[in-house]
Amino acid sequence: MNVKQRLPLMALITVVILVMGIYGLNWYKQNAIKTLTVNFTAVVGDQPLVFNQLNYQNPGGPGLFKVRDFQFYISNIKLISADGEYVEPDSYHLARFDNDTTSYAISLDNIPNRDYQTIEFSIGVDDTANGTLTSKGDLDPNSRMAWSWDVGYKFVLFEGGLAHDNTLYPLVYHVGFDENYRTIVNDLPHAVFENPQASVQFKVDIMKLFNGKADLNMVELPSIKFDKEDTRFLADNYQHMLIGVTDR
């Protein structure tokens, strides 16, 4: 064969090598890189969450309340194993539940293959990110989660109403001082990654936001925003708001 005849053959070999390379890489990825879906489903005590319905008992007093909006930041997700950590980049997720399944899902991709034992994340926004205007993940200084900018972001937002004495009182609970950042650590279910569609489930119990040392009476305290003691009360409560459904 002369050079001219060889050219198409060489081109083809190059293509074949490339194709094999791509397939090989994919094969490697499937076997060495994992994905994990973290699901959050909102409830109110032992009742499902239905927005805008006066379905729920005032936790510490008379009257029924409704939820108009409920959102919070989940940030800095980490998977921890004995031989290393996976840290999600730009890990700021605004969880909201105004959808058909009242749930919120986070997909973690490109997780290196290790024997992870624990999942860690925080409710709120760390003080570094909370002090800048740069958009990262779901952080957006023009969103409804931004407030009096000296503070940064609201970490947890609850807005609704309480029906009591034939009147509908507004409920506004906004929490988000740096000190209200709360980290949550949970064991991962055993062998969770053996399932190719690996997932972990969390129940988000909105009622727990109001259950603390004492149960909050919405008649007496229909709004919490900038009072440090009140916001600490809510933060200490929401630390326990997420319940791992598949703890081992």
Add this chain to the structure above:
Amino acid sequence: MRVNNTGYLLSAVIVIVLLGGCFFAEQKVKTTPLTGFSAPFVFGQFTTPQDNPLTNEAVALGRRLFYDVRLSGSNKLACSHCHQQKLAFTDGNKGSMGASGKPLAFNAMSLVNLMWGPRHFFWDGRSKSLEEQALMPIEHVDEMDQDLDELIDELKAVESYQTLFAKAYGEINKQNIAKALATFQRTLVSANSKYDQYLAGTATLTDIEEQGRKLFVAHPDVKASLRGGNCIDCHSQFLTGGFNTLYDGFTNNGLDTEDQLLPGLQAVTGKPEHKGLFKVPTLRNIALTAPYMHDGRFDTLEQVMDHYNEGIKTSSTLSPLIVEANNIVDGVRVKPSLNLTEPEKKAIIAFLHTLTDHQFITNKAFSDPFLEEQKQ
């Protein structure tokens, strides 16, 4: 070997032809990415539709269409009839007057910073993109009352449009008219007001403006001795418009009692909790865009402040943030009130005036190209 070689050669040729085909299909219209376009980083990221990027050619076409009276049935009204640059692309009327001479029920919205904020357009959010929105006023009998097929024929007869369309998109059709208008509107960025200069650190606000800014970005909390005008609960701090996620940029701000509530967003979503919710407009250039509210019911910013301070009407979907916001402890509340002082109301209005951008309303890139040509 010989046979195999031919086979390989053939497949190689097919691959090359296919790739080449894709390449040339993409390259049919050669456009250039829009030059010199920027926006402050505090506005956040923006995206344009994949099939309608910002190009110099599309902007030039869109601008011409925006100012062309051919877009109306009578050939007398352009988009700019109700969206005038000197008024930050509003028309100063309570309800705009179009083809039928019948005032519209709604106030013409300012066209500014449209790549940020709510992703639903019109006061009730009935349109999901600027492309979809663009054709609606053209066809509406009370607005421009134009038949789109007729419009296409009219444009096809004009040599300059043949060239402009060929350069920007290719064919003269409905989709490309909409795309061009949307693209021009996306370039209408206002980012050089005194507030922007303050944010960039090149200007300082006066004491009263700064007091107004602080009130603007604060939800009041008596318990923590924080006074606030409560504006930021609906108007984002930098863009000053509604929030962009889902329907977060729509609210019921207490203009009407229950029996007077219009459907608003409910007409789009069908949800009872959306009754009476309207799009939160941007406050950019607000001093130029009177009258105010979706129906233009208030003539002055003073009236708007009075509404929020003491004129709120209650209804089932009224925002709890409005009901709850109060600057004094006044026991059992008969009706919602912010209880701001007169100087505080004035301070907020002073801050609102820092949102006026004179460069925006005089920028030649946004002006009438036909007038420019007449001058030459």
